[in-house]
Amino acid sequence: MRKGIIYIALFSFFALVSFTSTEPLFHVPSGWPKPSYDFSKNTLSQDKINIGRALFYSPILSKDNTISCASCHLSFTGFAHTDHDLSHGIDGKIGKRNAPALMNLAWGKTFMWDGRINHLDMQALAPISDSNEMNENIAHVVEKLNQSNLFKNLFYSAYRDSLITGERTLKCITQFMLTLVSANSKYDQVMRHEDTFSSQEKNGYLLFQKNCASCHTEPLFTNNQFANNGLQQDTVLLDNGRYAITHIASDSLTFKVPTLRNIEFTYPYMHDGRFKKLSQVLNHYTSIPQHASTLDSQLQKPIQLSANDKVDVISFLLTLTDKEFLYHPKFQYPKKLFSQSPNGL
Amino acid sequence: MRFILCFLIGCMPLCSVAQNDISISFHHQIHHQKLILNERSRISPQSDSVIITTLKYYISSIQLLWQGKTVFRESNSHHLLNIEESKSCTFPLHTPKNIHFDQMEFCVGIDSISNVSGALGGDLDPTLGMYWTWQSGYINFKLEGIHPKCPSRKNEFQFHIGGYQMPYYPLQEIKLSIPNKKQIDIYLQLEKLMANLDFKTQKSIMIPGKEAMDFSKRFTQMFSTAQ
Known part of the structure; x- marks a missing residue:
């Protein structure tokens, strides 16, 4: 009996330790306002964040598979395009505005310099479709993803269903973007x-x-x-x-x-x-x-x-x-994931 | 165990009686003739012929009414109708059995809440070509075609009607008297939508605003239950 109690106590202790030592996928830094993003509509999971990260770094989002989000949003510089007043996209075309830094997007209400995007989920559609940036369309991106073994496997492990849809694609990109929290300067x-x-x-x-x-x-x-x-x-x-x-x-x-x-x-x-x-x-x-x-x-x-x-x-x-944010490996190019299929192509 | 089984079997007919499908079909016509994409039709006997190449639009917030009171409200009521895919123009309504109705109410377009709710699936998936990318928002209604008077390249016209912010919120509510039947047929007469359109000056609407708002008012005239 006493042995049983000791076992239970030990088990609970380890359970508690392992529980508390896992880093939460997202947390609101103390004293910060409530995020604008409604997490109940897109519950975070590590699998989906990983997909989002792969999508962020994969040029599969562009028409000729040359431009990724990371082409203009570099992790080491706060996801801005350092040294570029305006960014260059597909075929070397130059955009009209400076690529903004990406961080703490869960607290954003509207996106782009003029607020034309009303929800973080829909943000990626703009650079994907812009003829100066990726010049692609989301329907074709989803078609390409559905032909990629890497992405089919990733979506299967996240959704128990390998079918990739526009909604899932956009929500996964959002999940990665939501994790870009800089609060340790x-x-x-x-x-x-x-x-x-x-x-x-x-x-x-x-x-x-x-x-x-x-x-x-x-x-x-x-x-x-x-x-x-x-x-x-x-x-x-x-x-x-x-x-x-x-x-x-x-x-x-x-x-x-x-x-x-x-x-x-x-x-x-x-x-x-x-x-x-x-x-x-x-x-x-x-x-x-x-x-x-x-x-x-x-x-x-x-x-x-x-x-x-x-x-x-x-x-x-x-x-x-915030050096922790700028150099955190979890925000960087997913080397291991892309080792079998370079850039997720 | 046996009790649970009996209980479940007992419930089964209950479930099946509780629901009853009504089928709604949208038919697209010009002067009571079936609209055929990429073929010439006449809006009026005096007018030039017009070719419709695309007609896609959203029907949403479907309700059935009996003597002015709502008796059924479809949940997640968003249907993308694309006349290129005839299957998309017929869909079931899962209503309770023995429901009595004499009217149907629906909207053409997508409500403002859905417009600001991020990525949605099913008929609202942004891959379906009915979501703007340069700025957020659904296209409620897309009509494209060719008219000889259009002063544009290849005489093409495009009307992409959408927007969700006041005062330019072109969501239009339609109310029709309908027979209390299992099959409901609704006819969209395109000549009513296009009547008095001056193709010389009006060839394209691609952004939310006053023009889109004015165009959307035509939606209220084009539906009927008469073939």
């Missing part, structure tokens, strides 16, 4: 009292809170809204921003407020990648011409920062770098 550690800011970073943080945080709201460093930040319209691109989608005059020249997390690596900055350096970004914000009719109300009064202030703000922005 120095800033986060300071907020959790595990680290402290230098005096320069601290001053930068105070200046940031005073001048920038109304749009780049903590902890996501975006308010998920759209704003005209006073940039002159590029005379070649003639991009009207969100106006092209809503046809509402007040949306003219407004763009999504991007997150600033991992900003150290997501250059060049702005919707058309016009600024290579953070100092150029800050110089822009302190010298906005006041004539733009839809200029954001928060910017109507010019931001004033001294040269030293700017250095301090930048030192604070560098605390938003």
